[in-house]
Amino acid sequence: MTAHMFKDSRFSRRTFVTGIAAAGLLAMVGCSSKSKEAVDISSQNVGYMEGYTADMQFKASEPLDLSLLWTDWPDTPVKDSWEIFKEIKERTNVNLSLTHIPFSDAKEKRSLLISAGDAPSIIPLVYTGEEEAFVSSGAVLPLSDYSDLMPNFQKYVKEWDLEEMIENLRQSDGKYYMMPGLQEVSVPVFSLVLRKDVFQEVGGGIPNTWDELRAALVKIKAKYPDSYPLADGFEGQSLLNYAARAFGTQAGWGFGNGMMWDEAAGKLKYAATSNEYKEMVTFFHGLVKDGLVDTESLTAADAGGGNATVSEKFAKNQIFAASGSTNTAIEYSTALDKTLGAGKHQVGLVPPPGGPAGDTVEPRNFWHGFMISSKAKDASNFQALLQFLDWFYYNPDARELLRWGVEGKHYTKAADGTITLKDEYSLKARNLNLNAKIDLEIDLGFATFPSESTESRKLKESYSTPEDVEYIDAVLSSRTPLAPAPPAPLEEAELEQASLASTPLKDTVETNTLKFILGQRDLGEWDKFVSELEGQGLASYVDLMNSARERFAAKS
């Protein structure tokens, strides 16, 4: 029956990942004691570069071969012949050998490789939180033990004021197991995409708060009675995510484990039972009641299909505001070109509206970073591996190389730092030099995912469209990022307990949030909803998280 099992497309992704994680735990249990030993890697110095410091070109003292996991995007299929790998080899003496994983199931394959002990040394494209599953098994290395070998990392964490956020990466043993991509500036990627022209003409300007947005939506609805002007193509998750910040709570994509810091009480509280959460739900229910929300988009369950439908309705003047990124805005704009004609509309991303909690947006964020597979620790070139990764991920020249290629060959740099792509090269993903024959990304391998992770503000602006830069400036000048939630790392046994408790709680919250908003459940039943959560063991879960928080605070 093996063949049948393999082709069963209904195979639950969650079961699969849990299964892999559990099996990995068993398989790697023997290694867990290793990570706690004292660190002495001074003898593993093959290829080690003497005197390596921040902002310096790394070059291994002898040729090295390092293995790297590579996520293969369908629109930029990786080629081993890409110039980027040659250039890296030339500059650093490091040859990267790749293991390809298809983007569609990258996370599952990565878990499998790590659990089976078969992963390459360098595991990139790791978002914060994703490392937790591998910590207790000892399959990945505690990178905090080695940060003193990474001068660029230390320099930019300090320079960009990210020290507190790095502290938050620590697990219950006080170590962190991934090094993130550092962002000098961090703004919410997803916010409101508006039909700016309609909002200006009909809605009375670009709304700055949720109440202003509501007023504008009412006016638009009056002019276009068939429309449901506000939508979210991501099952409501994106909309609630940024809206919750303005209401002083967390929801949707940003709900996380549900815990948030209660400044007044000095401890963690559960977001969904707070008054702020109720206030937010009531606000959105009001919008739904007045026919201002495209409710279909909130419940579109087909993966990704929801946003495609929103794009269609955007094009037909049935939706005028929806969640999205700058890419989504371009997508809507293309769809509108088809129906209204180019130049007859204006679509753009605006900062998330403010609310009762002020003009607050989500906390600053890291971008994806890397983990190191624990078998690399015994390799003779371990020190050089760390130096290479420090250069690759955090050195400004390396970042520019990954993003733009070789200066003088692929791009030129003006005295003020402005970067211009040479005419012979295109960058289709950014609509640059579309007529050139060679694409910087598809043909040469620059500007692919590793280029995203660490970025100075200047580098970010070098490739952003004027609209992007405008959005970034608008958010930075008019919105305040929240302070990151204080860490409450759990121990191995607690992790399971917590996920057993938090998953059904989160399910209840998500289902009922939507029901309240859509009016399928009366808001008068709010107290009943809270007691339902309590019946699911909310109190003991909150206690567990608070005790973890106190333990961690006492330790550090």
Place this chain on the structure above:
Amino acid sequence: MVMQSERAQSAKPRRGSKARNSRDSAGYRVFTWLNSTILVILCLIMLYPFVTVLAQSFSSPGAIKAGLVSFWPVDFNIDTYIAVANNGMFWRNYGNTVVYTVVATIIAMILTTSFAYVLSKEHLRGRKVLIGIAIFTMFFNGGIVPNYVLISSLGMKNTMWALVIPGAISVFNLLVMKSFFENLPKDLEEAAQIDGLSWFGIFGRIVLPLSKAVIATMVLFYSVAFWNDWFAAFLYLDKSELFPVTLFLRNLLAGASSAATEGAAASGSTASALSANIQSVTMILTVLPILFVYPFVQRHFVSGIMLGSVKG
């Protein structure tokens, strides 16, 4: 007598024509109409998604995004077909799929028919144990990670064998074949035995030629399963030039849509949405071969699957 018989003869067709009349009756006609209408509607419902994908594959991405494409292509063009046809990796993966499917089906057919034939012999000692072992694997397996470790320590990782060997015997197909062989007349085999044929001779020269229908069905079952399989390749292959086209397609489809749902995390520029018509074109090109095989095998398919079902 003559008159009587004539009357009798003339009466017969009359009764017959009466029966025909009842078939032509209003009620029957309504039934036929309803029947065909419902079947046509059902047929259209099933065809609609396919036709839409076909129409999309000839349309411009902008028109698809704006939701203008349903039955007919909008902004007809074959640029995307040309673009996909020029994609080296697509054809490479396509070629892989053809090779994997052919090799896997041959191996699977050899193993399944010979195993099923052995199991169909009631005088075989330990027959029940062998069947039990096969059936056991229908319900229990080692799990993904142990399987993965096994395959990679056998040295099959990043080779075709990882896709071809583990799925070579589908127990369902095995049991269908076994019951088919059990229903072949024993006398035939006995006669062949008396004429001096060995067991291999009987199997190769008597049994197999009599089993064309079930073999055609099994070839279809196996080849469709291997053609569509992406999961084994996803697990055991680490180089994109070894991937089958289904994995290429999955990456194209699931990749683009999970970029949207997991947008919170992975909203980077590289996750830019692939144009919808590239997806359609790839889908069409991938299903075409199997689509063409079906009509030719269908005749055997219907008779083959029925053969095992009545025991007699």
